[in-house]
Amino acid sequence: MAILQGKTAIVTGAGSGMGKAIAHLFAQQGANVTMADINDEAAKTAAHAAGDHHVQAVQADVADVSGVEDLVAQTVAAYGGLDIVVNCAGVPQSFTSVEELTVEQWDVMMNVNAKSIFLTAKYAVPFMKRQKSGSIVNIASIAGIRARPGLHAYCASKGAAIMLTKALALELASEQIRVNAINPGPANTPMIEKFLGEDETEKEEGIKTIFQESVPLGRLIEPEDIAQGALYLASDLSKNVTGEILNIDGGRGI
Template identity: 40%
Template sequence: MDFTGKVALVTGGGSGIGRAACAAFARHGAAVVTVDRDATAAEQTAELVREAGAKALAVRADVTSSADVQAYVRTTVEEFGRIDCFVNNAGIGGTVAPVAEYDEADFAAVLAVNVTGAFLGLRYVLPVMIEQGGGAVVNTASVAGLIATPGASAYVASKHAVIGLTKTAAGEVARQGVRINAVCPGPVDTDAMRRLEEQIAPDDPAGLTARNRAAQPTGRYSTPEEVANVVLFLCSDLASNTTGAQYVVDGGRSATGTATPTRG
């Protein structure tokens, strides 16, 4: 996979899968723009990219803000002239509670980041790609966009919506040379996953981690780098006729029906 001369834009690039994707793009020759609502985290990722020998730019943005999204798109084009790869990755997990007890404000917050944020990214990046004659987008969905997880109604609903956006947008822009796919991770070994486990089992998060890992057919969580490898494949010429698809990276979780235990 050779991304020399290409520009990759990654939201949620300050940590986890987003940071791993930025580092992977850098190793394969791309200039990288990392977007995150945490400016310090975004700059830390950008520094990792520079250490890998690639050009980097960090942009602080709230993906739920149309003005901020337009600004990160405009900044990328002004700095590098184009957007070849867009990893529409920013997202939050929300609280864990049964549907009948789920806080309305928390539900709206999850949908704002995970759905509206993804929509706005597509809304303002796609015209750039169409005008330049092509590009590749990967939306970060989840196995929660394919199967249910009790206690995570907002997250599940939002990731189902991301897959719907992926399919719809992919069909709309395929003839303009733009490909749009989704990656669907299962549990990933990230700080966000550890925070979720602490929320579910505050008295024994380590025990919950051990049970969750044991429930995986592979016996472990995916690493951010393993998910990033699939993201790069979908952005590369190796996937030149792949669009509107969902690629699962979950250690067999969805194939066997295992689920992360949650309250509710």
């Protein structure tokens, strides 16, 4: 039997990169999946690419309170429940000195990368409590435990995601709701070049020298690597795992 047969999941940031790979793997494993993204077109295209599986695309800004409340409501209305939330939507910081970063940029990073986890929990947990089961998987980053200069806001937002994961895991354990996180290392998705400047040659060189060479295994992480980890943490395969932060990073976090 498929690993997620009969389960319903929300995957945010599902229009691209890791979120898309996670949503597709969950759907192949029998789940009903709401593929949420702020980019409506990307969410629809990614949902279409899931083929015959049970998926729906929903446009949602994970930093917006009513948008998240609506996302949960639309999922429950379509599929009759909610078992899994994967918080994958995120925004990068292109290397910026602390004096250059604007207050608005700081707020966007904290709101999309960290506050969103609070918001999805706020609206999803009541459904999970009612059924006394649930799994929340937060895609944080190795940058949440290993700092880099010029990435202060991104690092701080991912550090917040990691600590929120642990605090929620403890708070919700008695309800059989598990909360775990994945720390991807530098990954082969459209986001990676956004950490770098605008110059194309510098981007290519930067991906190699800054990111790829910082990974002991010597290669970028693929979205499918993250999807396999998310499947483990979302499913009963990890039924006794909560508050865990799984580095899928080629050894970058060592």
